[in-house]
Amino acid sequence: MRQLFSPGRVVLLLFFVAAAVLPLVVDPRGHLLRVAAMVLLFAAMAQSWNIVGGLANQISLGHAAFFGLGAYTSTLLFLKLGVSPWIGMFAGAVVAGVAAALLSIPTFRLKGHYFALATLAFAEVMRVIANSWAGLTGGPVGLSIPFMGTQPAYFAFRAVSSYYWAILGLLVFVCIVFQLLARGAIGYRLRAVRENENAAEVAGVDTFRVKLTASIISAGLTAMCGTVFAQFTFFFDPDSIFSLAGISVRMAMIAIVGGLGTLGGPIIGALFLIPLEEVANAYLSSKAAGLSQLVFGLILIAAILIQPRGIMAFWPKKRRAARAARSSVAPAQAAAKGA
């Protein structure tokens, strides 16, 4: 962990380099690049979710709320006031952070399923508000971002590859934030909260404050993903942007399948799930209604049954085993040395 070029970091670095050169080697107008962009975006979203869901094990099923708030804030600021989406992206992060703080007050006293349901309800409320407050949000019709050619100052490009690189930059940023948190004091505190909240409190951890801090950061990053998604797709509506299955559950699922609380988990999860879904849709959706979802669901169930700790569990096992091997000698020494 302390070494600069640990195997994990090398793999991650290689992944980012490969991801960066991808637009140069594939058809820049092709479908593949769009799918790759979605993989990176969902990896960034799942990584944002991972800060609360993984490090603190607060399983949120409502992160679509923050995603949508980010998309709506930046898009409305641009459409109504002409504010650049680059600025709107940070405004959206602030709005989502405030929403997360307000949501935290009642929900952090809830545990497990109750917390998940409360967050789910929050996202549903946002969806209903966006659908009904047509004067502000455009209602069920959704919002469109006008095509403006390439205007970098306004986060507008002709080429898919430009968006792709912006998304990659966001993913790198989110990963850095995640790693700083995970390795910092707050990371220790969040893991303590995850593993035993009472013991954490007695050991001097302000459990409410660390959870609050983590969820504000998580919500802010998720909102930034929402802005980027809106710019990339040019269009969104309440049902898609606040979608339970399409956004909230998918974010959680990618992180869980990849490996909860790990840096690589959301990336591996997105690399596995998003293309899998694409392939299932491409080959099976014309065969029978719902067949692609059925197959996708079955594969998901199988993945979780085979490795409940996520794909990343195949990796750190080695480290844990090494640590266990070292410590198996140690108890004897400790007993010999005594207190």
Add this chain to the structure above:
Amino acid sequence: MNALLQADAIAVTFGGLKAVDGVSFTLKAGEIIGLIGPNGAGKTTLFNALVGLQPLTSGKVVLDGDTVSGLKPHKVAAKGMTKTFQNAALFPDMSVVENVMTAALLRHDLAGARMRAEQVLDKLGLSPIAEADVADLTFPQKALVEMARALATEPRVLLLDEVMAALTPNEMDEVMDVIRALKAEGLSFLVVEHHMRAIMALCDRLLVVNFGRLIAQGTPAEVAANPAVIEAYLGHGAAGKEAAHG
């Protein structure tokens, strides 16, 4: 006088059950008080009430002049009082040193906390297992790590809930030596323990609770001779027999 910790008629009620019923006592700096009583007497509830895990129904807890009752446990820990858990509630996905570090973060930054954690582990003879996974530890080791984690918050009052439960006599002697060394540095202890030998050897004073009430207190010798205590432990008519329980 000069009580470091003062419990003033504290009570905890669950529905109709008085788990802790008007308990008052004082603890001086550098003193070790043993808390004894039959199973279910309310010892752990009393501990939880003192550190803020269990809200008081009534009464007051004062630590070095500051009222700490009503504060959350992390605030109480910051004021200088914390406890260990009966069945070693360690953070299972962390190594030994990370467990202790997390508590040391209360008063140090990351690098300082790591140093502090290593010092505490060294003091308890746990340095050789610093990098071990908590899951790989023996029960006595877990109890010691639990104690190390509590010490890492740099308390002035430490509540030990059965840290010696699974120890061999030799290990018990070692832990008692650690406790005495810490006492010599001015740390105060409140100790729940079922091993009478350990309690008698270690404690300056004993508090005896039964059904949530304080039924006796005094030096170990005084308490051992107290008929009410013998009755609580062994039942009616046993007052004449030797109370060699535990």
